[in-house]
Amino acid sequence: MTAGPIAPGRGAARRRALVERTALLGPGLLYLLAFMAIPIALILVYTIFTRGRFGGVVFTPTLDNFTRALDPIYTAVLGSSLAIAGITTTIALLLGYPTAYAIAMLPKRWRTVALILVVLPFWTNFLIRTYAWIVLLNSEGVVNQALVGAGLIDRPLELLYTRGAVVAGLVYAYLPLMILPVYASIERLDPQLREAAANLGAGRARTFFDVTLPLTLPGVITGALFVFVPSLGNFIVPELLGGGKTVMVGNVIRDQFLKARDWPFGAVLALAVIVFLVVLFVLQSWASRRVSTGGRDA
């Protein structure tokens, strides 16, 4: 910033800009403050108090909740949740990137159609779509009946209520969240860059790995985060498609609040997930910045 006398009128302009910015940001900030900051603050407060006998908290300070959270069973659940979310994200990327690429290569008017098709599932309630998977996969379900009917198998396969079913359900649920940001970054990519690479003698594979992929990495990272975060916290899919036999951290947290009535302990587990996700977001923004500046400012 240049130091120097501020011209008259500049202060007024700055004030006006401030007012404008406040007016624009205000409603959103207020909303976030009311419905995000306050609940998170409550979670923080709950963590250091004692469970009330009938739910709620008793304001006797304790650090017990934290020591309990370190029990191997909870770290194991967190670990397996991370693994499931990680596998989900990887599969979503492997499926989503080619899809996004193909959509970006379509003629313009077909792109819109394709994008609408991608988000179309969101028009139906998530629970109903998840139940559709049960109808498809259960031992008396459509897939098994078709396979048995076609004589391909003697007895129904165990497709549902497995870890695989949970991953399949999560990939299905969040795949659009991978496709959209990746599509946006591929679509933004200047086609001349690829032409230049080709002119300089790069093959299609080399062009992809040296030009397209690095330049679309921010989209990939965003998409990965969009898939990973809700997968980690999901408790409906493990319950419905995992038959309660696969437990993710979201299930344990939900149970602390709704079944065990152990709010402080639930708050500690929730806090652990929040901290983990914040670290992830920091890494994401750092990585995106690094990628978009080609690593020069790191």
Next chain:
Amino acid sequence: MRRHVPAPPRATWLVAGALASTLALAACGGSTGGPATSDASSTLPSASLDAKADLSKQSLVVDNWKDYMPADLPANFEKAVGPKVTVSYHATNEEIMAKLTAGTDSGIDVAFVSGPFAQALAAQGLLEPIHPDLVPNLSNLYPEASKLTYDIGNVYSVPYSWGTTGLCYRSDLVKTAPTSWNDLLSPAADVKGKTTMLATDRWLMLPAQKLLGYSANTVDPAELDKVKSTLTATKPTLLAYDDTTFYDRLVSGEAVMVEAWDGWCNYGIAKNPKIKFVVPKEGSDLWADTMVILKTSKNKEAAHAFINYVLDAKVQSWVVENILYKVPNKPAMDAVAAKLAESYPNLGITPTELLKGEGLVDLGAGAPLYSKIVTEVTAS
């Protein structure tokens, strides 16, 4: 007969789930045990109520589970007795507890809650003791109905419905009919992979506790350890842990034997009469849903009149016919249960038999122990 199914489970899972953890969660570990009962009666000075109060000047807010009483009940009550009734709804015991314990007057006069939760409210001094002289229909209740462990003598709650937990199975698809919790916990080869257990802590633990001869309320670490290893060994044999759709699974044949609340097994029987219900020989639990009057109510005479009206045999027999739950109301059961029991035999379970079930009591500081074991079992 109109069939009450708690909610079309496939479409509205959350509602059904909520019902699972409430309606039938009657006996859930809210609170219970003798001490709180005496606390309640000693710490609650009962209001002096005027039996001749002009009820038409009073109005009521009643909080209940959706579809748990006749839809025309408020209108009929107003016509017959006078007070206008507004009904509000809760999906879970936890939800109504949050409303009632928030520290301010909730505006609710009468609430339907599961037994242990009624006790929790009483222990906090939030309930008006029931004035028996204002509820003459209390005489409709079976003598056994005043022996429920969460509120012996019905000091501050009046039971609305009650039942137990057992095995619900497809008699045409199992080789031998189950008689023991062991048939669920160590399933025979022909049913392996086709059984489900309830997912809520207390009922997930119940079969192993009863099989091993322990109390369903045990907090003894050695006993709980054995319960845990029994349940862990059972897990690989299960199709799923399921609180909400187990009877549908029986109907489709996806499951052939499930741990089930008696009333919910009836929803399966309604669709396929080959479905049967049995209380295993090792014993089971006893749950009850109750009506309570809030201390903050300004219409306590009307509130008593409402409870009295609900205890009418006609209203209570509606519950049996439509919810397929047993009620602790003798004339109501005498009127409809015998006939219904032909199709739904568990409606024929007598109060004496029910009372053999163990009332689940609040575990106090032991509750987190249960939820930890459940996590260890289900995550194993």
